[in-house]
Amino acid sequence: MISDPLSRTFAALADPTRRAILARLALGETSVTELADPFDMSLPAVSKHLKVLEHAGLITRGRTAQWRPCRLDAAPLKQATDWLAEYRQFWEDGFDRLDEHLRELREAATTQEQTDDRA
Amino acid sequence: MISDPLSRTFAALADPTRRAILARLALGETSVTELADPFDMSLPAVSKHLKVLEHAGLITRGRTAQWRPCRLDAAPLKQATDWLAEYRQFWEDGFDRLDEHLRELREAATTQEQTDDRA
Numbered sequence: 001m002i003s004d005p006l007s008r009t010f011a012a013l014a015d016p017t018r019r020a021i022l023a024r025l026a027l028g029e030t031s032v033t034e035l036a037d038p039f040d041m042s043l044p045a046v047s048k049h050l051k052v053l054e055h056a057g058l059i060t061r062g063r064t065a066q067w068r069p070c071r072l073d074a075a076p077l078k079q080a081t082d083w084l085a086e087y088r089q090f091w092e093d094g095f096d097r098l099d100e101h102l103r104e105l106r107e108a109a110t111t112q113e114q115t116d117d118r119a
Numbered sequence: 120m121i122s123d124p125l126s127r128t129f130a131a132l133a134d135p136t137r138r139a140i141l142a143r144l145a146l147g148e149t150s151v152t153e154l155a156d157p158f159d160m161s162l163p164a165v166s167k168h169l170k171v172l173e174h175a176g177l178i179t180r181g182r183t184a185q186w187r188p189c190r191l192d193a194a195p196l197k198q199a200t201d202w203l204a205e206y207r208q209f210w211e212d213g214f215d216r217l218d219e220h221l222r223e224l225r226e227a228a229t230t231q232e233q234t235d236d237r238a
Binding site for chain 1: 121123125126127128129130132134135138141145191193194197199203204205207209210
């Protein structure tokens with residue numbers, strides 16, 4: 001069992017079906033039956049995914065209504081984004097370096113063309 | 120084995136040791152031995168974590184130098200951030216609602232103070 005909240009969030013997101021469930025819940029709360037519908041999956045299989053999402057705090061389930069609606073809770077997604085934001089400079093630097101490399105390639109190609117024209 | 124890149128990234132991030140390894144590599148490339156040092160972990164245990172990170176494309180390892188330096192590759196972190204950004208409105212709405220709730224509480228407190236002053 002994963003003990004820290006951030007690891008639970010990332011582990012919950014590490015599955016395309018669970019991400020699709022969150023995408024569906026972004027449109028509004030719904031029942032487990034309705035959630036299961038587009039996935040060609042048994043209710044127990046969907047319930048298992050919901051338990052992982054619930055354990056990570058990514059969804060809450062109604063206690064009063066008999067159909068126990070599932071609802072998105074985005075707070076853990078904010079924690080995950082905050083953690084990732086610390087690394088933003090690295091991909092931005094990475095793209096800067098790529099830009100520079102492409103510029104150098106273009107310049108080299110232009111110089112080559114000019115040399116060819118002169119020949 | 121996880122087949123989609125985004126799931127591989129999230130799965131790789133779902134471990135505090137692997138996140139600590141990335142934090143160390145954010146300071147610059149280093150050897151496996153140096154990486155293992157602060158973790159009180161065997162080299163094979165660290166190597167296992169590095170394989171998960173490498174499989175997710177989060178680190179690259181030098182091929183030429185004998186010490187095979189590990190280097191952070193932040194591109195998959197950008198993909199993860201892009202996915203999470205789709206949900207930004209949900210936590211911002213959540214905090215807006217919290218702000219509103221706090222404002223209402225403050226207003227109620229002020230009204231109560233004014234009533235008390237008049238009494």
